[in-house]
Structure formats: structure tokens, C-alpha cells
Amino acid sequence: MRHTKVKDLLNSSTTLQEINAKGWVRTFRNNQFIALNDGSTINNIQCVVDFENTSDEILKRITTGAAVSVTGDLVESKGAGQKYEIQVKKLEILGDSDAEKFPMQPKKHSLEFLRENAHLRVRTNAFGAIMRVRSVLSYAVHSYFQQKGFVYVNTPIITGADAEGAGEMFQVTSLPLDNLPKNEEGDIDYKKDFFGKHTNLTVSGQLEGETFAMALGQIYTFGPTFRAENSNTSRHLAEFWMIEPEVAFNDLNDNMDLAEDFIRYVIKYTMEKCPEDLKFLEGRLLEEEKTKPQAERSEMTLLEKLNFVLENNFKRVSYTEAIDILRDSTPNKKKKFQYIINEWGADLQSEHERFLVEKHFKSPVILFDYPANIKAFYMRLNEDGKTVRAMDILFPGIGEIVGGSQREERFDVLVEKMKALGIDEEELWWYLDTRRFGSSVHSGFGLGFERLVLFVTGMTNIRDVIPFPRTPQNADF
Amino acid sequence: MRHTKVKDLLNSSTTLQEINAKGWVRTFRNNQFIALNDGSTINNIQCVVDFENTSDEILKRITTGAAVSVTGDLVESKGAGQKYEIQVKKLEILGDSDAEKFPMQPKKHSLEFLRENAHLRVRTNAFGAIMRVRSVLSYAVHSYFQQKGFVYVNTPIITGADAEGAGEMFQVTSLPLDNLPKNEEGDIDYKKDFFGKHTNLTVSGQLEGETFAMALGQIYTFGPTFRAENSNTSRHLAEFWMIEPEVAFNDLNDNMDLAEDFIRYVIKYTMEKCPEDLKFLEGRLLEEEKTKPQAERSEMTLLEKLNFVLENNFKRVSYTEAIDILRDSTPNKKKKFQYIINEWGADLQSEHERFLVEKHFKSPVILFDYPANIKAFYMRLNEDGKTVRAMDILFPGIGEIVGGSQREERFDVLVEKMKALGIDEEELWWYLDTRRFGSSVHSGFGLGFERLVLFVTGMTNIRDVIPFPRTPQNADF
Numbered sequence: 013m014r015h016t017k018v019k020d021l022l023n024s025s026t027t028l029q030e031i032n033a034k035g036w037v038r039t040f041r042n043n044q045f046i047a048l049n050d051g052s053t054i055n056n057i058q059c060v061v062d063f064e065n066t067s068d069e070i071l072k073r074i075t076t077g078a079a080v081s082v083t084g085d086l087v088e089s090k091g092a093g094q095k096y097e098i099q100v101k102k103l104e105i106l107g108d109s110d111a112e113k114f115p116m117q118p119k120k121h122s123l124e125f126l127r128e129n130a131h132l133r134v135r136t137n138a139f140g141a142i143m144r145v146r147s148v149l150s151y152a153v154h155s156y157f158q159q160k161g162f163v164y165v166n167t168p169i170i171t172g173a174d175a176e177g178a179g180e181m182f183q184v185t186s187l188p189l190d191n192l193p194k195n196e197e198g199d200i201d202y203k204k205d206f207f208g209k210h211t212n213l214t215v216s217g218q219l220e221g222e223t224f225a226m227a228l229g230q231i232y233t234f235g236p237t238f239r240a241e242n243s244n245t246s247r248h249l250a251e252f253w254m255i256e257p258e259v260a261f262n263d264l265n266d267n268m269d270l271a272e273d274f275i276r277y278v279i280k281y282t283m284e285k286c287p288e289d290l291k292f293l294e295g296r297l298l299e300e301e302k303t304k305p306q307a308e309r310s311e312m313t314l315l316e317k318l319n320f321v322l323e324n325n326f327k328r329v330s331y332t333e334a335i336d337i338l339r340d341s342t343p344n345k346k347k348k349f350q351y352i353i354n355e356w357g358a359d360l361q362s363e364h365e366r367f368l369v370e371k372h373f374k375s376p377v378i379l380f381d382y383p384a385n386i387k388a389f390y391m392r393l394n395e396d397g398k399t400v401r402a403m404d405i406l407f408p409g410i411g412e413i414v415g416g417s418q419r420e421e422r423f424d425v426l427v428e429k430m431k432a433l434g435i436d437e438e439e440l441w442w443y444l445d446t447r448r449f450g451s452s453v454h455s456g457f458g459l460g461f462e463r464l465v466l467f468v469t470g471m472t473n474i475r476d477v478i479p480f481p482r483t484p485q486n487a488d489f
Numbered sequence: 490m491r492h493t494k495v496k497d498l499l500n501s502s503t504t505l506q507e508i509n510a511k512g513w514v515r516t517f518r519n520n521q522f523i524a525l526n527d528g529s530t531i532n533n534i535q536c537v538v539d540f541e542n543t544s545d546e547i548l549k550r551i552t553t554g555a556a557v558s559v560t561g562d563l564v565e566s567k568g569a570g571q572k573y574e575i576q577v578k579k580l581e582i583l584g585d586s587d588a589e590k591f592p593m594q595p596k597k598h599s600l601e602f603l604r605e606n607a608h609l610r611v612r613t614n615a616f617g618a619i620m621r622v623r624s625v626l627s628y629a630v631h632s633y634f635q636q637k638g639f640v641y642v643n644t645p646i647i648t649g650a651d652a653e654g655a656g657e658m659f660q661v662t663s664l665p666l667d668n669l670p671k672n673e674e675g676d677i678d679y680k681k682d683f684f685g686k687h688t689n690l691t692v693s694g695q696l697e698g699e700t701f702a703m704a705l706g707q708i709y710t711f712g713p714t715f716r717a718e719n720s721n722t723s724r725h726l727a728e729f730w731m732i733e734p735e736v737a738f739n740d741l742n743d744n745m746d747l748a749e750d751f752i753r754y755v756i757k758y759t760m761e762k763c764p765e766d767l768k769f770l771e772g773r774l775l776e777e778e779k780t781k782p783q784a785e786r787s788e789m790t791l792l793e794k795l796n797f798v799l800e801n802n803f804k805r806v807s808y809t810e811a812i813d814i815l816r817d818s819t820p821n822k823k824k825k826f827q828y829i830i831n832e833w834g835a836d837l838q839s840e841h842e843r844f845l846v847e848k849h850f851k852s853p854v855i856l857f858d859y860p861a862n863i864k865a866f867y868m869r870l871n872e873d874g875k876t877v878r879a880m881d882i883l884f885p886g887i888g889e890i891v892g893g894s895q896r897e898e899r900f901d902v903l904v905e906k907m908k909a910l911g912i913d914e915e916e917l918w919w920y921l922d923t924r925r926f927g928s929s930v931h932s933g934f935g936l937g938f939e940r941l942v943l944f945v946t947g948m949t950n951i952r953d954v955i956p957f958p959r960t961p962q963n964a965d966f
Contacts, residue, residue, distance in 0.1 A: 015738060017638065017706070034738045036704070036927045050737070051705030052638055079703075079737075079927040107898065107928030114926045131700035131919040132926070140705060147641040154631050161494065161529055164624040168957040169646070169713045170659075170690075170728055172964040182647075182683070184659050184690065186717040189669060189677055200666055206659065206717055206727065207964035213647075213661065220957060220966055223608035226556075227513070228528035228620065229494070235713065236646045240663040240683055250683065251647050260527070260556075261492060261511045421584065442608040442966050449591045449609070450513045450556040451584030480645040480697060487649040487684035489697055489919050 013083065019052035021086055024096060028086040033057060033098060034106065036135065039118050040074045048082065048098075054141050054288050058089060058097040070103065076118050077109030077135070123476055130480050131489055138296055141289035142477055146465050148285045152278035153234055153255055153461075162230040162257060167217030169236065172209050173439060180240040181212035182250075213238040216458060217256055219390070219443050222419060225258035225454055226446045232257040234461070242484050246473040247411060249462060251482040258456035264392075264401040264418040267455035268378050271405060271414050272326055275464075279318050282468055290315060290468075297470035310409070314470040317408070326376040326405065329368070332356065334379055337372060338364050359386045362411055369406045377406045389429045391417040403457070410467050416457025423447040490560065496529035498563055501573060505563040510534060510575060511583065513612065516595050517551045525559065525575075531618050531765050535566060535574040547580065553595050554586030554612070600953055607957050608966055615773055618766035619954055622759060623942050629758035630711055630732055630938075633751055639707040639734065644694030646713065649686050650916060657717040658689035659727075690715040693935060694733050696867070696920050699896065702735035702931055703923045709734040711938070719961050723950040724888065726939060728959040735933035741869070741878040741895040744932035745855050748882055748891050749803055752941075756795055759945055767792060767945075774947035787886070791947040794885070803853040803882065806845070809833065811856055814849060815841050836863045839888055846883045854883045866906045868894040869930075880934070887944050893934025900924040 015032040035050030035057075043063045047056035059082045063071060074080065081104040089097040115125075116135050126133035133139040157164065170184050186206040187193065195201040202210045217233040224231045233256040240250065257270065283290060294314035301309045312320060329337075338344055338353040338360075351361050360379075369377050380403040384393060391400035405414035420426045426447055430437060437444065465477040475481040480489045492509040512527030512534075520540045524533035536559045540548060551557065558581040566574040593612050603610035610616040634641065647661050663683040664670065672678040679687045694710040701708045710733040717727065734747065760767060771791040778786045789797065806814075815821055815830040815837075828838050837856075846854050857880040861870060868877035882891035897903045903924055907914060914921065942954040952958040957966045 019638065034929070035706070051640070051707075077926045079929040106930070107924075107926075109926040116926075131697070131922060132704075134701055134704040143642070143701070143705060144640055146643075147635070147639075150641050151631055151635045154628055158624070158628045161496065162624075163528070163621055164627050165620070165956055166623075166713070166730055168728065168959060168964070168966065170715075170959050170964055171966075173966070180663070182661050182663055183666070184661055185666070186657070186659055187666075189660070189662070189664075189666065192666060206719075206961060207959065208962040209964065211964050220608070223966075224611055224620070224956065227609075227611040228617065229512070230528075236643070238647075242683075251645065253643055445608060447584075449554045449584075449586040449593075452511070452556040453583070479642055479701065482645060482647050482684070484683060485685040487645070487647055487686065487688050489645065489648075489650070489700075 015081070017052040018048065018050045018055070018057045021057055021098070022053065022055055022094075022096060024086060027088060027096070030083070031086050031098070032081060032083045033059070034079070034081045037074055037076055037078045037080060037109070039076060043071055046074060046080070046082070046100075048080070049140075051140060054137055054144075054292050055094075058091065058094055059084075059100050059103075060097055061100050061103060066103065070105065073105045073108055074103075075109050075111040075114070077111075077114040077116060078105060079107035079109075080104065081106055123473065127475055127481070128488075134479070137292060139476075141286075141292050142465070142469050142471065143479065145282060145286050145289050145293070145469050146477060148282050149278055149465060149468060150234070150461070152281035155281065156274055156277045157230075157232045157257065160230065162232045163224070163228045165217070165221055165224045165228075165231045165233050166235060167214065167220040167233050169214055170207070170211050171214045172207065172211050173219065179215050181215055182238050182240045184211045184213055215239060216254070218258065218456060218458065219440070221256055221258040221456065222454065223442065223446055225260050225456070226450065226452070229261075230257070230259045244484055246475075247463070249474055249478060249481055249483060252474075252478065253461040255459045255461055256456060258454065260454045261452055262418075262455040263453055264380060264403060264455060267416055267418060267457060268326075268328060268380070268403055271378075271403075271416065271457055271459075275405075275414075275459075276322055278464070279468060280322055283315075283318055290318075293469050293471075300472075317470075318468065321376060324375055326378050327373045328378045328380065329373075331360075331379055331382045331399065334360070334364075334368060337368065341367060341372070343367060357383050357385075365406045365411050370408050374408075376408070379404050379406065387417070389433050389435055390419050390426070392420045393425055393429075401455075407463075407467055409472070410463050413463045413467065414457050414459045416455065418453065418455040421447060421451045421453055423451065492558070494529040495525065495527045495532070495534045498534055498575070499530065499532055499571070499573060501563060504565060504573070507560065508563050508575070509558060509560045510536070511556070511558045514551055514553055514555045514557060514586070516553060520548055523551060523557070523559070523577075525557070526617075528617060531614055531621075531769050532571075535568065535571055536561075536577050536580075537574055538577050538580060543580065547582065550582045550585055551580075552586050552588040552591070554588075554591040554593060555582060556584035556586075557581065558583055600950065604952055604958070605965075611956070614769060616953075618763075618769050619942070619946050619948065620956065622763050622766050622770070622946055623954060625759050625762045626755055626942060626945060627711070627938070629755035630709075632758065633754045634707075634709045634734065637707065639709045640701070640705045642694070642698055642701045642705075642708045642710050643712060644691065644697040644710050644733075646691050647684070647688050648691045649684065649688050650696065656692050658692060659715050659717045661688045661690055692716060693731070695735065695933060695935065696917070698733055698735040698933065699931065700919065700923055702737050702933070703927065703929070706738075707734070707736045721961055723952075724940070726951055726955065726958055726960060729951075729955070730938040732936045732938055733933060735931065737931045738929055739895075739932040740930055741857060741880060741932060744893055744895060744934060745803075745805060745857070745880055748855075748880075748893065748934055748936075752882075752891075752936075753799055755941070756945060757799055760792075760795055767795075770946050770948075777949075794947075795945065798853060801852055803855050804850045805855045805857065806850075808856055808859045808876065811837070811841075811845060814845065818844060818849070820844060834860050834862075842883045842888050846888075847885050851885075853885070856881050856883065864894070866910050866912055867896050867903070869897045870902055870906075878932075882934075884940075884944055886949070887940050890940045890944065891934050891936045893932065895930065895932040898924060898928045898930055900928065
């Protein structure tokens, strides 16, 4: 007999005879009531066991975490809190779960403990909800771009290019580290490595993505990227998923419009598809905030924050304006900032970004036109000769969620910039080809997917929104 | 003025005044007719230049590969072959392309030459079509699973587990190879590596995927996987994208049903969304086949092959039946096979798979119930004690496109198998937890995405269906 998903049973329009459900026991009360979950929804279905006609041996095996198959009728529930329940006629234990040993007890566990059990934490309400929301958000990303005619491009993960400059890279090798081949000069002989050269894990698919945008017009990537940086913070992962659209003929304003429209679409889509998971996560966040001092609590609930983003345009503020605001701000004058803003050209720290977003504008902010010397080589130089058409989108509680720019389309200007920064032209010959042949204005951005998931789920540690987080000293599972 | 995509102009329901298009010149004929492409479609739009009122200096710069902006009216075309064309009133050269130097000349290039120019080959008709089809196929994958309530799971790319056994792995490290830290025993001190241990690139997300299936019910992965194997063939990549669904409570038959239904859905979806690209690729394949001896040519065109898959069930054949067929086959008796099939237990080679699919059944084939000792440790042992519930799906021209199995859900049987194979239980403690707590029947499979793209596009070398192929001695771009 084919089993029916719990979600479909709970959403049934009628009572049903002789159905089968399979799932895992969340709780078993009064020797009679199983709360059964199969992951299709955050909601459990109540299964009423005929305990008088069920052997003690079986009843004892109905423990939290056990896999069971129940056959019976879907009937209207007499209890409160659910429309339907299953009147069980036949119960089968598919897989036992030793109540003493099963780590996911029906009680509150710390997030740290759950991280150490990343293979089991998804059996909890919170992590089931987070992972379903993450999945729906992913699909929203694809839906948005595909509907608009963007082409999904899988840029390479293993790259021979060292020059992207977005961060420290992991090396990839098939050489035996305990017996490295050497060349005549006594150096490691990378000609003997798998790819015949030194290779790394990508930090960004942007440069390869640009070559495709200059042929297909509108493209996006959505894949894993890597940073070998020893950042043990709640906002950094060594392995994370990034979304990078790149559009021919778009200037920086088009780029900002795209980013805003995109973010609104994926949030709206997810709110429509995951109302129950988000409601649960909103409640979880409220509980968490109760443990904080009043001043640190959010003024808005999770759903209010999401609606705020849907209903309000992001503030677009030039770097120069932002510096003026920061210089005149109370925390700057009172020297509350760790890094005091004295003059134009300063790189903004997290504390400054948070002040702008959370205190001053109380809204997502797009900062643009940054000083050239604090941004990457490929960004379009403005006519002022000192700023570039860069943009960062800053979100409350998250900080930078998007970094993008209009790209330098002028061959000569780009080469000059590369020379000044010591970036090897030979190595990026293929990238320069996009400016040699049929170059044009184009723009793109990168959005760290996990930061988006953080925002939408209301979680506060990035380790909790990816299935198996990779961080310094941690690659378990 | 906002430009309109070429695809939208060609699909316009009326003529239009004052439109703007931007794209790249494919050809320029008679000093008058630009074939303009912007990547939104395989079709070019004809732009008629008023050459009498355009300076020679500009006309000379309208070369293959140049980026141009044309403003004018969309009018009915007087020429054959297109409904509409653009009567150009204003033409702007956005980016020049030196006709002498631009590698993508308007002529036929060899696939080898195009691979060396992977950053530019997407500006050709064939590679534009392949990459659009690849993108739509990707989306079909997500659509299928999301509609059915599967949760998309990003299993880790960097893994500390060596035990998956699916193939040779690449090592990932942040240690300086020219100055490796050593421990007291004189061995490399991996405690000083980024993750505090030896790490590799994943060969499969299956084991992690299973842990999520045992909580969320139905999950799928779709991400990059890696093999450090020196296989320089037209069917192997060192970096490729894999789709791995895993479903709780599914047995091997359910698994076969899922794989067939899935493959049909994604092919049908792509045929509906990409008729023009597929028609072009069908023509390309016909041309390519003309260069082959008659006997090697396909009996069906590309679209006929795709329709065949939609309309015919895959043949389901046990390994034991397959061995009987092969043993009695003409090539076996006449010793035409390189590896003669003598007895039950032999591992099937590509030549045998091709015989079954292309000569004997003339249909996609699902082989199942393989000998346990030629398959992976996690596959469900049958009651006969010598075969496992494995399945491989074999496609004409491609060979193995899917490998899957029902998983061994019995803790004791699994541990015994691991011991026999010398797989460390300690290392896979988390995987074994799925069998310790609430275990149940479950199944899944892996589908190599590029092999699917090969089949759908009719291309014959896997390097031609991924943007930037990674193969032995090659990690360019």
C-alpha cells in the first residue's frame, strides 16, 4: 500500500478510509497519541493507537525518533489543535530508536549541540523549517532568473586563475604531499599535478560569468564558492553558495534595480510558499529575543521585517554622502565607533554599516560610488577619476548581503588598473578578450545565499542555515 | 532608451516605432545587412543600415563580433527568412572587434579549436544553443523535484570523509606545500590545516543526503562533484554536476519509477521550452553524421531519439538476465568483445552495455540486482545473499547515465559489510546513526548532469556541454 504524505493528509478535503502514513515519531503521549512527522511539513499528524489491542512490546518501541508505518482511517479529530487524525488499525515499527541514546530528545537543545549533530538536527522543528525555507528560496532564485530569460551558467569550481583577488584560496591537488615531485630548480613540479598547474577552489564565478554575459546577454551563476580565511564569526563560512548575475548593457542603476527586484521576488515567493515554516521561525525568534536585554531586541517580528523589505525601496546613498552622515553622527563624535571616521577614503567597517542601516536609515541601504582604491580592479572608473561604480547592499542584522558593480568595459583603462595592482595580464588573457572583442557596458553582483537565508529565517548564526557548515577547524560529516 | 531583447522583437505581434536593440554582429553583408544576435535566442535579427547616410568610418567598424546599438523601426521584412527586421535610423558602435584578430570567424571551426576558446565559443550558434538548453534542463530538474515536494539540499563540497569509495579524490588544503608542518612523528601535521584534518573534494553527496532524507522524506542534491581520475575520454570530466535524489520509504522499484518519470519530465520540459535550439542542434548532428560511414550513423534524428525516450518505457532487465543475453550474443560467441562474458559475476564493460542498449533492446535499459561484490557497500543485500538492489540506467550513445540503489537499512548487515571492506566505522559514525535511530527502507540515485545534456543536445564529447571543462592537464580559464 502506497503511503500518503503527512502534508497531504493534513490538507485533505475529506476524511479517508484505509490510508497509510510513514514517518518518524516526534512524541508518544499517554500510550496512545503519536505525533508523527515525515518532513513534508512542519506539522505532525496525530495518530491514535488502539493501545488496548496493541502489545506492550510494540508500545514500548514507539519512541521518539523511531520510524513507523501506520495504517488506518483519516478521521476528524476530537482533540483541539488539528482537524484530522489517524485512527490507527495497524502499526509497524520500521526502525527502532533507543530512547536513552537518541540525541534529539523532545526538549530544547542548544544550537551548539545541534551543530555537532548536523546529521540529526534536521529532525527538529526548527531545522526542518530552515532547510525547507532554504530549498524554496533556492528555487525562487532559479525561477526569477529563468522567467526573465537569464541563462544559468555553471562556472568552474576548480580554477587555474589566482587573480580574482576576492580572498584567500584553498589549493586543490592530486600530488602526494608526503612525496612531492620536484623540478630541476628544486621547486614543486606542478606539471605533474592533475591539471598540469597550480589550482585553487574558486572564490567567485564572476570573471568567467562575464565572458558568458558578453555572448548570452543575461546570465546567472548559483554555486559553491570558497574562502580560506580564518574568520570564526557568525557571518562567515569557508564554503558557501553564491548567486552571481551578470548582464550585458546594464549600467549601475540597472544593476541596483535588478538586485532590489530580485531580492523582493525571492522573499515574496518564499513567504507565499512557506507560511507555516516562517510562522514557526518567527515564534522561535521571539523566544530567542526574550533572552536578550530589551535594547538589543528587534523592533519588528520576522514577518514584519520581511514585509518591510517588500514594501519599501532600499535607500540609495553614495559613499560620499555616507561618509558625511557618519562623520556627523553621534557615535563618531562621541568616539563610540572603534574606527573613527575622519576623512573621505576610509573603508567602512561593520559598525558603520550597521549604524547606517539600523540606526540612521532603518532600512536596507545601497551604498554606491566607492573610492577606487578600496575596491576590485574590474570596477568601472567614474569620470571623477577617483571613485568606481561599485554598490554594496546592506541589510539590518546581516550587513553586506550583495556586492556588485558596473564593470570596466574599456580595455586600456582595465589593463592600466591591472598593471598598477600587479595582476598578470597573461593569466587573464581570456578575460581581457571580452574587452578586446565587442566590449560594452555591463554589470553584475554577487549575493551570498546563506546571508539571504539568515535574513529570511531570522537565524543569527550562518552555521545554522547550511546543512553541513565548513568553518576553521571544522569539516565534520 | 531601454533596449528590447532580440527574442522579443522577433516574437512581436506588430511592427513597432523607435525601438532599440543591442547585441553583437554575427555578419555584415553588402555594407547594409547586419545579422545581430544578443544571446536571447539562436535567431539573429536583420538590421538594415542606411549605408548611404552612414560614414565609411562607421561602416568599417561593423565587423563580426563588434557590439552595436541600433535604434530604428521594427518593420516587416522584404527579404525571405524573417518576418521582421530593423530599419536602422541610428547606429552606435559600443565595442569594436578587429576582424583580423577575432577568433570566432563566421565559418566552421573545429570543436577542438572552440574548446581552446571556451570563453568565446558561446558566441557561436551551436554553443549558444547548448548553453541555453543546459540552463533550461537545470531548471527542469529543480522544477520536477520542487513540484513533488522534494527539499533541495546542498551537501558539502569539501569533505573530511574519505570513505565514500566512489573514486579517486582531490585533496583540499591551505597548508604551504613548500613548507609543510610536521608533527612529532615526522608526518604532515594536518591539525595545522584549515579544517584541522585531511580534506578532499566530494565525489558524491549521497551519504549526507541520506541523513536528510531520513528527516525530510524526499530530498535531492544538484551540485558539483569531482573525480581525480586520469580518464581522458569523451564521457569523463574531473569536475561535473550531479543530481542525487534520495527518498525515505522508497524501494528499488519506486526508485526506478522515479528515475524514469524524472528523465521523461526534464526532456519533455526542455523540448517544449527550446524548440529552436534543439532544431538547430538536430541539424548540426545530421551534418556531423554525414562525415561518418553509413554504419556508424544514428538511425534516428535527435528529436526522434528524444521522443523515443518519452514514448517508450525503459526495459528493466536483471543483471542475471543480461549475462544470459550477453553470453549467447553473436559478438560474444565470435569473440568480438574485448572482454568475453563467460560467467555470472563479471563486471559489465562499456562494450557490453552498448550492445544491450543499442543492438539488443534498442531502448534505454535499467539493469538491476547486480552481484554484491562489484557494487558499493551501502547497497541493500537481497535475500539471495549474493546480489544487491542496485540499478544502472543505460542510454544509447551515452552508456551509464544513472547509478542508484535501495540502501542497506539494517544496521548489522551494513556494519558487517563495512568491516569486510575495511571501511572505518568511526569515521562514518554519523552515517551509521541513520541506521541506529529510526532506520527504514530508502533509495536514491545519482545522475551525471552532463551526460543528460549530451543526450539532449546530441553532442558527443562531454567537454562540449559544460562551460569550462576540467580534464587531466586542463584547467584553463
